[in-house]
Amino acid sequence: MMNSFNTFMEKHIVPFATKLNEQRHIAAIRDAFMYTFPITMAASIVILINNLVFSKQGFIAQILFLPKFFPHLEDAQRLLNSVTNGTMNILSIFIAYLVARNLAKYFKADDMLVGLTGIAVFMIMYTPSIMKGGVTYLPTTYLGAQGLFVAMLCGGLVGEFLPKLTRIKKLQIKMPDMVPPAVARSFNGLIPIVFVIMAASILNFLIQLVAPQGINDVIYKSIQTPLTHIGVNIYGVIIIAIVQNLLWLVGIHGPNTLNALRSIIFTEADMSNQTYINLHGVVGVPHRVTWGILNDVFANMGGSGMTLGLIIAIFLVSRRKDYRAIAKLAFVPGLFNINEPLMFGLPIVLNPIMAIPFVLTPVVNILVGYFVTVVFNWIPSPAISMSWTTPGPLMPFIGTGGNLLGLVIGFVCLAISVAMYFPFVLAANKMAVPDDDENKEEKIEKGAEDEDINGTVEA
Numbered sequence: 154m155m156n157s158f159n160t161f162m163e164k165h166i167v168p169f170a171t172k173l174n175e176q177r178h179i180a181a182i183r184d185a186f187m188y189t190f191p192i193t194m195a196a197s198i199v200i201l202i203n204n205l206v207f208s209k210q211g212f213i214a215q216i217l218f219l220p221k222f223f224p225h226l227e228d229a230q231r232l233l234n235s236v237t238n239g240t241m242n243i244l245s246i247f248i249a250y251l252v253a254r255n256l257a258k259y260f261k262a263d264d265m266l267v268g269l270t271g272i273a274v275f276m277i278m279y280t281p282s283i284m285k286g287g288v289t290y291l292p293t294t295y296l297g298a299q300g301l302f303v304a305m306l307c308g309g310l311v312g313e314f315l316p317k318l319t320r321i322k323k324l325q326i327k328m329p330d331m332v333p334p335a336v337a338r339s340f341n342g343l344i345p346i347v348f349v350i351m352a353a354s355i356l357n358f359l360i361q362l363v364a365p366q367g368i369n370d371v372i373y374k375s376i377q378t379p380l381t382h383i384g385v386n387i388y389g390v391i392i393i394a395i396v397q398n399l400l401w402l403v404g405i406h407g408p409n410t411l412n413a414l415r416s417i418i419f420t421e422a423d424m425s426n427q428t429y430i431n432l433h434g435v436v437g438v439p440h441r442v443t444w445g446i447l448n449d450v451f452a453n454m455g456g457s458g459m460t461l462g463l464i465i466a467i468f469l470v471s472r473r474k475d476y477r478a479i480a481k482l483a484f485v486p487g488l489f490n491i492n493e494p495l496m497f498g499l500p501i502v503l504n505p506i507m508a509i510p511f512v513l514t515p516v517v518n519i520l521v522g523y524f525v526t527v528v529f530n531w532i533p534s535p536a537i538s539m540s541w542t543t544p545g546p547l548m549p550f551i552g553t554g555g556n557l558l559g560l561v562i563g564f565v566c567l568a569i570s571v572a573m574y575f576p577f578v579l580a581a582n583k584m585a586v587p588d589d590d591e592n593k594e595e596k597i598e599k600g601a602e603d604e605d606i607n608g609t610v611e612a
Contacts, residue, residue: 177259178309182404182503185251185308189244190479190498196240197486197493203233204542205489211540241493242293245300248404249275249308256312266342267315274353275300275307278360280367295369298406301502303369305404311349318345376400376410385422385440387523390447391516393418398458398512404502408457419444426536435554441527441534450535450552451522451566452515454545456492459514461545462570463495463507466578469571473582489542506581507574514573518566522549525562532559 205213207229209220220226253271257264279300283290295303318324324344328337357367364371376396393415397407422440429438440446455461464487467480476499483494501507525531535552543551546567549559 177256178313179503181252181255181259181309181312182248182305183500184255185248185305186497186500186502188251189247190494192240192247193244193493193497194482194486196236197491199233199236200241201486201489201491201542203230204540207233208540208542211542215540242297244297244497245275245304246272246296248301249304252305252308253312253315256309257316259312260316262316262319263338263342266339266346267312270315270346270349271308271311273350274311275304277350277353278303278307278357278368280369281361281365297409299373299409300369301404301406302372307353315342315345315349318348321345324348372405373410376405385419385442387442387447387519387527389418390442390444391519393444394448394452394515394519395512398515401457401496402502402504402508402511415444423536423538426534427538430537435535435537435552436533438534438536440536442523443536445538446526446534446536446552447519447522448515449541450548451562452518453490454548454563454567454570455487456490456495457515458492458501458511459518459545459566459570459573460492460495460501460511461487461490462514462567462572463501463510463574463578465567465571466574469578470575471578471582476578476581488544490545491542506577506584510574510577514570517569517573521562521566521569532556532562535559 205211206219207226208214209227214220214226249271250268254264254268257267280292280295283292294300319342326340326343328340360368360371364374393411397411400407400410422443423445426438426440426443426446452459455464460483464480464484467476471477471480479494479498483492483498486492486494496502499507501511526534532549533553533556535549537552537554539548539551546563547560549563549566550556553559
């Protein structure tokens, strides 16, 4: 059975994935996320410390009884809160610049000017500012991961068309030889840049005639609206899980995008459960099928996609040095359900090999949680509220008030996720390039001078 599956993967999936990775737009996006890896990794470590140690509900704070010794412990979170503003919360700006820049390198154009124009177009297409009390405010909602799709789109369009416009001699402004090269270079692309930003502004104006809040709001509402009528049932949980992870795969922050929707659907049920637990204990909670019980407890180990299983699978069978290096860095954050290092470092975004297990693994574990709690009643529903940074395998144990079978099931779910990622990690080995690790940094520094580099550098 496994041999047949591996044969199918090698014959059909691997060639398709390899060809897709060689496509210039996919390669530009993939490498853009690779460039942001150090920043997302650093931010993940800071977020981990802030939530594990300085939050009263943090896992380490709880097991070391820190709130008892430090009554004002959470005040220390302010020391590190601003880190996300300069990292995760402006990730879309980085991506708009890098995608446009990578495509410019592919076309051997001025990558710096093209990248900066990518940022300009992204901000032109951004959600309109708000005027209050004579002061103008710019919403930050879509500067982070929620704006990634539009950032990739803007960067891709600028990177595709601006280099071609700059090659039209009639649009070039020639400067005398005595003018410094940097100044001459800027004037050379001036007219094409004018055309691009004017086109972006006109397009944004037309979009706002239909949707006053802009293209980001259009995308958000087109996702949210069809899902607003999903009820508190197993089908609703599975549908939201699938949609959330599909969004991640195309660069849209699924959890953030659907957070408001999940709150509308499940908050009342979760609050009802907490009230019941305070009065009667965990056994017999009125709502046994909620997002928090089934997804967060059984299907979120390591973060969206059960990526703690992916990390372990990489340790076990991956022969790719790049995968193993990223997995080592991502292990500790992943243990506490922070998976941005994997999402943007491996990356999982736009990764055709990892797309299948990333979507299906949480679904399987949601069903496992449903059967052990609702169908067979092997354990109580783990409805006790927990910090999202609680290590995944411990969640069924803590959420059930210390049920030992819940602990076993937690590790069973983790084992299932490892098994599901296993063949896809093996398939990824087939895509590895022999000189991948030795030459990747050198190729990046050279600016992808030949067309094949975008297809051969593996994220």
